Amino acid sequence: MSVDFPARRFYPATVNPLSIRLPRGWGLATPPVAFLLFFFVLPAITLFVTSFFAAQAFQIVPDWNVGNYLRIFKAAGFWKANFQGLTNGFFVATISVLLAFPAAFYVVYRAKTNLILYMALLSWFSSYLVRIFAWRTILGTNGMVNSALINLGLIDAPLDFLIFSPTAAIITLVHIMVPFALLILVSALQDVKAEYLEAARDLGATRWQVLTRVILPMCHKGLVGAFMFSFILAAGDFIIPQLMGGRDGITSGLLISGQFRSVGNWPLGSAMAWTLMSCLLIVYLLFVGLLYVARLSPGRRYH
Amino acid sequence: MEDNFVEFHNVTKKWGDFVGLDGINLKIRRGEILTLLGPSGCGKSTLMRIAAGFELPTTGDVIIDGRQMADTPPEKREVNMLFQRYALFPHLDVFDNIAFPLRIQKRPKEEIRQRVEKMLELVQLKEFSSRWINEISGGQAQRVALARALIGQPKVLLLDEPLSALDLKIRHHMLEELKRIHRETGTTFLYVTHDQDEAMILSDRIVLMNAGQIVQMGTPDEMYGKPQSLFAAKFFGETNIVEGKLVRSADRCAVETTDGLITVEDKMISEGSRVYASIRPEAFVISNHAEGNIRGIVEDIENIGARTVCRVRSGSGHAYRAQVFRTSAISTPPIGANVALSCAPADVVLVSQ
Ligand SMILES: Nc1ncnc2c1ncn2[C@@H]1O[C@H](COP(=O)(O)OP(=O)(O)O)[C@@H](O)[C@H]1O
Ligand SMILES: [Mg+2]
Numbered sequence: 001m002s003v004d005f006p007a008r009r010f011y012p013a014t015v016n017p018l019s020i021r022l023p024r025g026w027g028l029a030t031p032p033v034a035f036l037l038f039f040f041v042l043p044a045i046t047l048f049v050t051s052f053f054a055a056q057a058f059q060i061v062p063d064w065n066v067g068n069y070l071r072i073f074k075a076a077g078f079w080k081a082n083f084q085g086l087t088n089g090f091f092v093a094t095i096s097v098l099l100a101f102p103a104a105f106y107v108v109y110r111a112k113t114n115l116i117l118y119m120a121l122l123s124w125f126s127s128y129l130v131r132i133f134a135w136r137t138i139l140g141t142n143g144m145v146n147s148a149l150i151n152l153g154l155i156d157a158p159l160d161f162l163i164f165s166p167t168a169a170i171i172t173l174v175h176i177m178v179p180f181a182l183l184i185l186v187s188a189l190q191d192v193k194a195e196y197l198e199a200a201r202d203l204g205a206t207r208w209q210v211l212t213r214v215i216l217p218m219c220h221k222g223l224v225g226a227f228m229f230s231f232i233l234a235a236g237d238f239i240i241p242q243l244m245g246g247r248d249g250i251t252s253g254l255l256i257s258g259q260f261r262s263v264g265n266w267p268l269g270s271a272m273a274w275t276l277m278s279c280l281l282i283v284y285l286l287f288v289g290l291l292y293v294a295r296l297s298p299g300r301r302y303h
Numbered sequence: 304m305e306d307n308f309v310e311f312h313n314v315t316k317k318w319g320d321f322v323g324l325d326g327i328n329l330k331i332r333r334g335e336i337l338t339l340l341g342p343s344g345c346g347k348s349t350l351m352r353i354a355a356g357f358e359l360p361t362t363g364d365v366i367i368d369g370r371q372m373a374d375t376p377p378e379k380r381e382v383n384m385l386f387q388r389y390a391l392f393p394h395l396d397v398f399d400n401i402a403f404p405l406r407i408q409k410r411p412k413e414e415i416r417q418r419v420e421k422m423l424e425l426v427q428l429k430e431f432s433s434r435w436i437n438e439i440s441g442g443q444a445q446r447v448a449l450a451r452a453l454i455g456q457p458k459v460l461l462l463d464e465p466l467s468a469l470d471l472k473i474r475h476h477m478l479e480e481l482k483r484i485h486r487e488t489g490t491t492f493l494y495v496t497h498d499q500d501e502a503m504i505l506s507d508r509i510v511l512m513n514a515g516q517i518v519q520m521g522t523p524d525e526m527y528g529k530p531q532s533l534f535a536a537k538f539f540g541e542t543n544i545v546e547g548k549l550v551r552s553a554d555r556c557a558v559e560t561t562d563g564l565i566t567v568e569d570k571m572i573s574e575g576s577r578v579y580a581s582i583r584p585e586a587f588v589i590s591n592h593a594e595g596n597i598r599g600i601v602e603d604i605e606n607i608g609a610r611t612v613c614r615v616r617s618g619s620g621h622a623y624r625a626q627v628f629r630t631s632a633i634s635t636p637p638i639g640a641n642v643a644l645s646c647a648p649a650d651v652v653l654v655s656q
Contacts, residue, residue, distance in 0.1 A: 198357055199390035201377040203404040204455060213407075217394040298394030301433065303402065303416065 044277075051270035060266060068271035078255060078272065084166060085251035086279060089235030092173040096181040096230040097223070099174070104185035109194060117186060120179050128176065132243050135172045139163040139244075164246030172240050177230035184229060188222020189215070216296045223296075227287055232280055252276050308333040308491055309354065309459055314363035316349055316515075323349045325515040327363070331459070336485055336492040338502040340538070341512035347495040350512075351461050354493065355384045368458055383457040385465050389448040391436045397447050398423075398432040404455040422450040425484060442473045449484065459491045466501065478504055499539050503527065511535055529652060536581035536654050543587075543623050545580045549573070549653075558653070561619035562597045567651045578653045584612055586650035587625035589642050597623065597644040601636050611635050615644060 022028065051068055054061045072078050107117050123131065138144045139162040146158040162168060192215055200210045216223065238253035245251070252272060259269030291297050309331040316324040324346045331337045339347040352358040354365060356377035365372040372380060383404075391400050399406075401422055405415045423429045426446035431439060439447065445465060452460055462481075466474045482505060485492055496502055502509050503523045511518045511526065511534075519526065519535045530536035536544065547560035549572050556569040558580045565580055572578060599617035611627045613636065625644055627635050636642050 193390075195386055195388065195390040196392060198377070199384075199386055200392075200403075201357075202355055202382075202384045203451065204378045204407045205403075206378055209407055213403075214392060214394075218392070220394075299435075300394075301396055301399060302406070303398045303419075303432075 047270040047273055050267050051274050053267045055265045055267045058264070068268050069275070071268065072271055072275055078252060078275075081250045081255050082252035082276065082279065084245075084249060085235045085241075085253050085276065086283070088166065088170055088173060088237070088241070088249075088251060089231040089280075089283070091170045092177055092234035093227045093231035095170070095174050096177040097185070097227050099178050100181035100185050100226060104182055104189050107182075107186050108189040108192075109197075117182070120182050123175070123179055128239070131175060132172055132240060135168070135175065135244065136163060139168050139171070164244065164249070166245055166249045169240050169245040169249050170234075172244050173230075173234045173237060176240075177234060180233075181226040181230050184226040185219070185222050188219035188225070192218045212296065216291075217298045220291065220296065220298050223291070224284075224288060228284055231283060231287075235280060235283075236276065306333045307331070308368060309493070310364075310366040311350070311353075312364045312366070314350070314353060314360045314365065316346070316353065316358065317361045322515055324353075324360070327515075327517060329510060329517065329520075331491060331493060334489055334491055335507040336482075336494055336505055338494045338496060338506040338509045339512055340496060340499060340502040340509050341518075342538075343497055345512045346515040347497075347512060348463055351384070351463050351493065351495055354459070355382055355461055356380050381455075381458040382461060383452040383455060383459075384461040384463065385448055385452050387463050387465070388468060389444045391444055391447055391451070393436045395436070396432070397428065397434050397436070397439065400436065400447055401450045401454055403451060408455075418454055419450075422454050425453075425487060426450045426480075441469055442477065445469065445477060446480070449481075453484070453488060453490065457490065459493055462492060462494045464495055464497070466496075474501075481505060503539075511538060530581060530654055533579050533581075533654050533656055536579070536652065541584055541624065543582045543584065545582070545621070547578060547580060549576050549578050558651075562599075562617045562621060565596050565646075565651060566648045567653055568648045570653060572653065578655065581652045581654055582623075582646055582650065584624045584626040585610075586646045587623070587644045588646065589613060589615075589625050589627060589636060589644060591636060591640065591642055596646075599623065599642065599644070601638050601640045601642055604635060604638060613642075615642060 023030070026033075050060065052064050052066065054063050054065065054067060103116065103120065107114065126134075136143070140146070141158045141160060141163065143163070145162060146155075149155045150158070196214055196218065197210050200214045201207075205213060235251070236253045238251065238257040241249045241251045241254050245254075253276070256269050256272045256276065259265050259272060263269075288297075292300075295302075307330040309329075311327050311329040314324055314327040315322070327350060329350075339350060341347055349358060353360050354367075356372065356375060356379075359373075367380065367382060392403065395403065398419055401419045402415050405418060410418075419432070420429075423432055426449055428443060428446055428450070431443060431447075436444065436447075445468075449465075465481075466477055469477060478501065481492075494502075494505060503526075506523055508520065508522055509526050510520045513534055519531050521529070526535065527539045530539060533544065536542050545558065545560045545562070545565065547558035547565070550557055550559045550564070551569070551574045555566055557564040557566045558578060560580070565582075567580065597615070597617055599615040601613050602616045602622070603614040605612045605614070609628075613625050613627060615623045615625055617623060623644060
């Protein structure tokens, strides 16, 4: 959320502070919009259309039917996997935001340098797969956690639920998502100047009330962004569930990738992908609605 | 009646070795407008933030209405602050911004509505109650902030350079508004500014600060007419400063300067001590005859609105500024004219370094 104080507007809106001639109107937004159009909207529409076709022996038949969706609707296995994906998303998003928010608060209002932020972002220097395998060595049967617990005499045999379980997938996904959530929340909190927090305290708000009545509504976009970003990426991920999730950790993302990569049923895969996307949209609406009901949304009148 | 409402006892604030405030003793009376005046960086905001509870003094006490404030957090102090850049919440509209303190106190809905409407009336923004914060002007934002700070009926309102973000025209209007609102609410105002004109117009009393210390305290007239130091004399408006030695004869007391003797009132200063004489431009009388203390040549004439100021270069090379009133019978001397400047002994203020 951007806030401008009239007194801080250095240039009249019509004067361009750069001496470069910038495109007018939508001009500046055209490249990203074009990119999204070609690489997101068009493929998504193609998938949507394909989802109403049928697959027969190595070819797609454009016979316009909702058979794929009916099949998905009746497939308990899909819903179980989908529920597992959404569960991953929910825990990963919730834990990531809960971990990242205090850290972001510290970075924005307390820390004198950005050191903590850079240290968190440092994990991006190692690849995704390397990090997954790092967690396998930490959580594995002979991994650090189990060895340590055995050596301390706390357990007799390795805890096997630590690896190859939904919990392991969630731990690894949280590790991947926290830096993103942190970055989004830091940039959102930077718009909530310390002056607002002091003003609220001055007007009688306790620390908790400052959080719920000023900070959270003012960084609503960042909150929704961080939560949904981690949710969507975690719910749709098919690599971590495959490498860490074990038998119980199969997700709809894994099933979808299977349809495209091994089974070769593109229409069914497309229909599954659209089903997952609809579920994510519902999650988004629920989350935004929850914030609204909890009076954490900006732009509301209370009189 | 001495009714000290807010008291600072020996308040000192240090950051490491840096002394931000140095032994401040100050008593604010109930219902007055007291202004902290001083150059930027002299510690005005720090003193105000200590009163609000955002900073804790390194040593010393703050007492508000008889209560020690040392362990009272900002939200429990019956003191509200008007922030320099207003800090209105952009996620709430005008009404909800003003209602914020009452909602925090969980007042009943009907009471909130009535009190907010009363405040909107006080600051003359009745039609703006549903505007968002980015839809109002700087002057209106200022008044919303004022309403929000006053609605909880604080014992003291702290105003930290509230007009500095406004342009000159609105600033004068807002000064009048502040005076009216002060009159109508009877709230005690602690006002901070670095602008002596603002301080003169608004204040019941002025506290002049420099480098973390109180330099002088008094009514605007006292501060202008009886500065006690060179710093105070220079800070309040325009003045001529002449350095010299105090001499005394049987019938008069004077300052011996490089431009001759300037007669002053006898203030029991020991003879021979070095003093500074401060003479306001309007205290000088310009004449073309030889009588008068300071002789010189008119070097420049400035017309500033209703008044005309002559710059007179004396024999010793010192430049004096002397004011001529347009309406006075004496016409303005031409540039290059030989003139004499004189002034009544009562208008010469002697100050120390
Ligand atoms: N948190 C702080 N740490 C160190 N020095 C500070 C801090 N806050 C203020 N100061 C210093 O204290 C002095 C007084 O500041 P301030 O009260 O803001 O001055 P004013 O409001 O009179 O312009 C300044 O020199 C400022 O640099
Ligand atoms: Mg200041």
